[in-house]
Amino acid sequence: MLDYEKYLRYRTFPVPWCPGCGIGTIFKAVVTAFAKLEWDPNDIAVVSGIGCSGRLSTYFNTNTLHTTHGRALTFATGIKLSNPDKHVVVFSGDGDALAIGGNHFIHACRRNLNIKLIVINNNIYGMTGGQVSPTTPTGFVTTTTPYGNTEPHFDTVELAKAAGATYVARETVNRPRQMLKVIEKSFKHSGFSVVEIVSNCHINLGRRNKLKHPLPMLKWIDENTIPLSKAKDMSEEELKFKYVVGEFVHRHRPDYLSLYEDLVVKKAGGDKK
Amino acid sequence: MKERYEVRLAAVGGQGLITAGALLAKTAINKKNLYATQSPTYTSQVRGGPTKVDVIIDSKPIVFPQAVSIDLYFATAQKPFDLYYRNIKDDAIIVIDSDLVTKLPENDNHKIYKIPLTEATAKEIGNMVVVSVVSLAVVSKLSGLFTKDELREVVLASVPKGTEEMNLKALDLGFNLV
C-alpha cells in the first residue's frame, strides 16, 4: 500500500472546500503521485495563490507557502532557483493563473524552470462568490455577468503551448485515473509543466446555470469532455466549449538554471569558487 | 588651482558629455590627488535629450555633489545651453560649440570661447565617438586643470582597446583647438 499519510498535515484538517467540490479529488491525486514517486516530504515545496485552490498548500505536510493572488509562480521561482534539486509544486486557479497572474503564467512557461503547475479550472471565482473568470463559458450567468457572459474564454492548454511550457496536459475531476497519470508524468518531467484540471463549482457556477448539485455539474463536464484522440477528427465548430483532455506537449529544452550555470556562472568565473 | 573648481558640461544625450565628465573627475582624483565628483542630470530621451553633468573638483572632501557656483560652463547644443545657464560665477569662462550654440543671452559679460568642436572633430578625426575626449581636452586647457600628459594616461586606461590612437588624436585636436 502507498504511504500517502506522511504527505498530509492532519493538524490543519478539516479541509475548507464545499461538499462535493472537485478539489478533494485533485488533492488525493497529488498526494498519491508523491507517494508513488516516493518523494521525501522534506524535499517538496507546495506553493499556492489565492482562491479555493490557494487553500491547498496548508494541508500538505511538506514545506508550504500560501502567497498572494496570482503571484504563486513568482515565489515558486525564487524557491526553485535557490534550491534547484528540490521539488516545487504550484496550485493556481483559473482566475489566479490566467487573470491576475497571467503575466507570471506565460513567463514561467517561457523560462522553463523545473516547476510543476497545476491549474484547477472551475470556470469561476468561487471563493469570492461566483464572479466571471477568464475561463467562464460564454453565455453563463455569474454574479458579475447577470445577463450572461459575453466574453470569449481562455484556453489554458493553447496558452501554455504557445508560451513554451515543455509539458502540457488537461484532465477533469471525472477521470481520476487519467488525472493521476498526467500529474505523475508532469512530476517526472524535467522542465516547466502545466496540468489543467477541469473541476466543478456547483455552488457558485452551477447554481446559476441549472447545475446546482455536484452530479449534474460533473455530468455537464463529462458531456463536454473529448479525448484528444477523438478531437483530432473534429472541426473547430464541434470543439467549441469542449474540454479536450489528454497530453498535448511533452518536449525537452534546457531550463533557466542549467543555462545560467553553464553559460553565465562559468563565463563570470563563479564556478571556481 | 583654486581651492574648488566647478565645471558644468551641457549637451544633448549621445554627445558623450557624461564620459567627458567622468574622465575629468577621474583625472583629478588619480593624477592630482584631489577630490572630485561627477553628477549627471539627464532626461529619459536617450538620444537628443538635454543633459548636463556637474564636475566638482576640490582640495577638500566634497559635501554636496552638484554645482552651485560654476567656474567653467561648457555647452555643445542650444537647448541644454539655455536650460542649464544658471549658477554661473561672474568671472566664469563659458565655452560653446560655435556651430551649435548661436544664441547667447543679452548682457552676458562672461569671457566666451567659441570653438568649432563638432565640425573640427568630424573633419580631423572623422568619428564623432571621440567628441567627448576633444571636449575633455578643451575644458582642461581653458581651465588650466590638467596637462595633456595627465589626461593621456587616464584616457588610455578608459577607452576601448583598438581606439587608443584615435583618442590620442582627439586629445591633441582639443588642445590645438583652443
Add this chain to the structure above:
Amino acid sequence: MNNVKIRSGNELVVEGAIAAGCNFFAGYPITPSSEIAEGMSRELPKVHGIFIQMEDELASIGAVIGASLGGKKVMTATSGPGFSLKQENLGVALIAEVPLVIVNVMRGGPSTGLPTRGAQGDVMQARWGTHGDHPVIALAPAFPKEVFLTTIDAFNLAEKFMTPVILLLDELVGHSHEPVELPGPDEYEIVNRKYPEKLETLEIYKREMGKPPLRPDFFMGYPIHIESLEHNDYGYPTTNPEIVEVQQRRRLEKIERHKDEIIRYKTHYTDDAELVIFAFGSMARSALEAIETLRKEGGPKIGLFQPITIWPFPEEQLKKAVGEKDVLVVELNWGQLVYEVERVLKTNKIHSLLKMTGMPIRPDEIIEKIKEIKNA
C-alpha cells in the same frame, strides 16, 4: 588618497550587497535604479549567486521572498512606480516575517512623474505603503561610504529581525559618481540568520513578545508553513481575535523594543548651533554644505541632524540633539517628515524648506532660508 575608487551610489549598493553576502537578486528595469540590477547581474555569477530579471515588479519581490525562504540573502531594487507595485508582496514579507532588502531609488512622482529627477517623496510610502498595520525599517544614506555600509546594515537588520528592510536612496545619491575609500571586512559586521538549535517544534512563530521568529528555512528537514493570511504560532491561518492580537503585537514590538539598536543617525555641529536643520539623503548634504559655508563666512551657527534610519523614526535621538532649539526641516517633497518632526518636537519652533521641482534644493537656497528666518 590610496585605495580610492570612483563609484556612484547605485554601484555602492551593489558592492555593499555582495560584501553583506547577498546571493540572490531578482529585479525589473526602472530608472533611476537600473544600475543596481545591472551590477548584480555582473557580480552575482562571480560569487555563484543567482540573478534573475523577472517579468515585472510584482514577480521580482515574489521571487526574492521565495529565495529568502529557500535560505538565500536576497535583494530587489526599484524606483517609485515599481515600489508602488511591490507593496502587496512587501506585506507578505512583513506578515510572514521574511528577511529581504528592497532598494528604492526615489524619483519625482506621483505616477511616471519625473523618471530621471531626484525626489524624497516616498518616505511615507515606505512607512505605510502596504495595507494594514505593520512595523517598518527604512534606511536612507547620504554619503558614498555611508551607502556602502548602510547597505550591509540593511541586510544585517533584515536577517536579525526577520523583516524586509527598505533602503531609500534619492536619485542624486544613486547617480553621483564620487571618490570613496571602500571599508575592508574588518570595518563592518555581517549578521547571518539564526536558526533553532534543534528542529523540534512546528510552532515557528511561538516567541516571547517582541522577538522575531526563530525558524528553519525550507528544506531543512522540517515541514513548515508560511502564510500570507494572519496565522497562529504554527503559521496556520486563524481569525481567532486573541491569537491575531498576539501575532500583530509581537510583530510591532519586535521593532519597537529594539529601536535603539535599529536607529542610526548623525549630528553635525549641533552643540553650538542656534538652529538645527533636519535633513536626510541628498538634502543632508546640501544642508551640510550650507552650514559649513555660513560658518566659514562668520554667519549664524547652524547644526544638522541627519537621520539614516527614517523608520522607526528617531524620536528620542532627535529630541536629545535638538533640545529647545529651533528646527528647519529641509526635504525634497512638499512636506512629509516635517509632520513627524512636529509630532516629536511639540514645543520647538519648526520651520520648513520644501520643494519638489525635480531639481535639488541647493545650499545657497538653504542659506537664504536661514537668513529669512533670522530676519523674521
